[in-house]
Amino acid sequence: MPGALQREIKQSKPFRSLQAEAFLNIQKTADALSQAMDAELKPHGISQTQYNVLRILRGAEPDGLPCREIAARMVAHDPDITRLLDRLETRNFVVRTREEKDRRVILTRITRAGLQLLDELDEPLYALLDRLLGHLGIQKLKNLIELLELARAS
Numbered sequence: 377m378p379g380a381l382q383r384e385i386k387q388s389k390p391f392r393s394l395q396a397e398a399f400l401n402i403q404k405t406a407d408a409l410s411q412a413m414d415a416e417l418k419p420h421g422i423s424q425t426q427y428n429v430l431r432i433l434r435g436a437e438p439d440g441l442p443c444r445e446i447a448a449r450m451v452a453h454d455p456d457i458t459r460l461l462d463r464l465e466t467r468n469f470v471v472r473t474r475e476e477k478d479r480r481v482i483l484t485r486i487t488r489a490g491l492q493l494l495d496e497l498d499e500p501l502y503a504l505l506d507r508l509l510g511h512l513g514i515q516k517l518k519n520l521i522e523l524l525e526l527a528r529a530s
Contacts, residue, residue: 402527409508416504420493425454426464430494433470433486440473440485469493 381401382391391397413424422430432449433441441449447457454460461484464470469490475481486494509517 402524412504412508413501416500417497420497421467422493425450425452425460426469427497428452429457429460429464430469430486430490433484434491434494437486437491440483442475442481442483446484464490
């Protein structure tokens with residue numbers, strides 16, 4: 377009897393391996409969760425990647441971070457972090473300044489407008505996460521986190 381994913385993607389043949397089925401389940405689940413997050417962020421005109429940068433910078437406040445450190449902390453890799461920061465700066469969500477001690481280093485800081493946007497998004501996004509994953513309960517969520525961390529560690 378085919379599994380849920382096999383039915384969802386209308387695949388008639390069994391998966392070649394459990395690893396393949398697990399991988400595709402992770403991808404399908406990530407896509408569903410990502411689409412829900414995109415829908416919540418769209419009215420605010422920002423992407424998940426931009427949201428991630430703003431959260432990183434809120435955590436680094438008031439010191440800010442150099443570009444390479446922001447890139448290292450990103451949840452999803454973005455090959456063009458400079459252009460991403462350009463877009464956020466154009467919208468006045470971040471500001472970049474040259475470090476006085478080392479003029480080669482440019483620090484990025486979140487602005488008041490960026491902080492205000494995050495404040496507006498905090499409650500709706502946490503409510504969304506609760507709707508999407510809260511039904512799993514604490515123990516299953518802990519197990520899921522542990523399994524995902526083990527998969528990334530390989």
